[in-house]
Structures are given as structure tokens and as C-alpha cells.
Amino acid sequence: DxxxxxxxxxxxASVGDRVTITCRxxxxxxxxxxWYQQKPGKAPKLLIYKASSLESGxxxxxxxxxxxxxxTLTISSLQPxxxxxxxxxxxxxxxxxxxxxxxxxx
Amino acid sequence: EVQLxxxxxxxxxxxxxxxxxxxxxxxxxDDYAMHWVRQAPGKGLxxxxxxxxxxxxxxxxxxxxxxxxxxxxxAKNSLYLQMNSLRAEDTALYYCAKGPGDFSLFFDxxxxxxxxxxxS
Numbered sequence: 001d002x003x004x005x006x007x008x009x010x011x012x013a014s015v016g017d018r019v020t021i022t023c024r025x026x027x028x029x030x031x032x033x034x035w036y037q038q039k040p041g042k043a044p045k046l047l048i049y050k051a052s053s054l055e056s057g058x059x060x061x062x063x064x065x066x067x068x069x070x071x072t073l074t075i076s077s078l079q080p081x082x083x084x085x086x087x088x089x090x091x092x093x094x095x096x097x098x099x100x101x102x103x104x105x106x
Numbered sequence: 107e108v109q110l111x112x113x114x115x116x117x118x119x120x121x122x123x124x125x126x127x128x129x130x131x132x133x134x135x136d137d138y139a140m141h142w143v144r145q146a147p148g149k150g151l152x153x154x155x156x157x158x159x160x161x162x163x164x165x166x167x168x169x170x171x172x173x174x175x176x177x178x179x180x181a182k183n184s185l186y187l188q189m190n191s192l193r194a195e196d197t198a199l200y201y202c203a204k205g206p207g208d209f210s211l212f213f214d215x216x217x218x219x220x221x222x223x224x225x226s
Contacts, residue, residue: 049212
């Protein structure tokens with residue numbers, strides 16, 4: 001089974017900051033990686049698929065990169081609406097989510 | 107507008123059964139794979155099961171294999187999850203999620219979830 005890890009587990013940041021979250025897979029998943037945003041009491045929302053493809057309607061301040069085993073989600077200028085938990089998910093072999101990264105207010 | 111509405115959750119004793127349903131609208135249901143993803147209280151996301159558009163491909167997480175059965179009725183635009191031999195560790199919010207196409211992809215739309223609590 002493919003295991004996913006994320007770092008950091010919690011990130012404290014301010015509005016306007018550039019934020020980077022890292023996701024690692026236990027074996028190569030090519031570019032079969034998605035990123036989701038989840039706010040408290042809400043369902044996850046798809047942000048990025050195939051490692052770097054922006055889902056329709058998602059602000060361009062979100063971007064994804066990486067391939068193989070290491071991936072990043074970057075928020076270029078953090079906005080108030082971006083404080084949330086972010087999950088990566090591989091879909092190379094079945095499906096597995098990372099443990100999540102909570103972005104909170106510094 | 108894509109809508110996924112889950113139902114069927116509730117409080118159930120360990121060892122008993124429960125059947126979840128997901129009513130889909132706003133898209134051509136029989137063109138897409140569908141999945142169940144769960145989230146235990148205060149925890150992360152866990153894929154539970156998925157089914158291709160024609161039920162030809164079905165998969166389960168090891169944690170539920172042999173106890174849960176996924177199915178769909180394309181005529182009724184509905185997805186189901188039959189959960190047997192429930193355990194305390196199955197307690198979670200169960201989301202219905204739509205795939206963007208084929209079976210082995212990501213999840214582009216999610217319902218709001220139905221809560222399953224397994225407790226005596």
C-alpha cells in the first residue's frame with residue numbers, strides 16, 4: 001500500500017504570506033496526486049489534480065508541483081478564506097490521503 | 107449544479123448493519139465512478155469504497171473488505187453502501203464523492219456527509 005505523509009502538520013501564517021505544504025508518497029505515484037481544502041463542518045473541496053492542474057473556479061493563488069514521490073501545494077498570498085486544513089491524495093494505486101496540514105492564523 | 111445528498115446514518119450497536127444512500131443530481135450519473143470516503147471525528151480522510159459507472163470495477167479499503175458492499179442503481183441516480191458487522195472504529199462521517207470520469211481518479215464533488223455512530 002502507498003503511504004502518504006504531509007509536513008508540517010500545522011502551519012501558522014498571516015494574511016499575505018506565501019505558504020508551502022509538502023506531501024510525500026512512500027513510492028512513486030507519477031503525477032497522480034490531488035489536493036483538497038477542508039473547512040470545519042464542511043466537505044472537502046478539490047483544488048488541484050494531476051499534481052499541478054488547477055480545478056475550475058479555484059483561485060490562481062493556489063498552485064501545485066512535483067512528481068514521483070514529492071509534491072508541494074503553494075498559496076502565493078494567503079487570504080482570510082484560506083485558513084483551513086489541506087489534504088493530499090494519491091490515486092496511482094487505489095486511493096490514500098495524507099494526514100492533513102492545518103493552516104491557522106498566526 | 108451537481109448535488110450529492112447522503113442519508114441513512116445513525117446510531118447502531120456493534121455487530122449490527124446499516125445501509126447508506128446517496129442521491130445524485132445535476133449530472134449524468136451513469137457516466138461517472140462514485141465513491142464513499144469517511145472521516146472519523148477529529149481525524150483525517152479515509153477512502154472506503156468505489157464503483158465504476160457500470161459496476162464493473164469495485165474496490166474496498168482493507169479496513170472494510172468483507173463487511174461493506176457498495177452498489178449503485180443508475181436508473182435511480184443512487185449510490186449505496188451496505189455496512190455489516192459494524193465496529194466502533196467505523197464511527198465516522200461518511201461522504202459520497204463523485205469521480206471526474208473513470209474509476210481510478212480523484213474526487214471532484216462531495217456531499218455533506220451522513221454520520222454513523224457505532225456504540226452500545
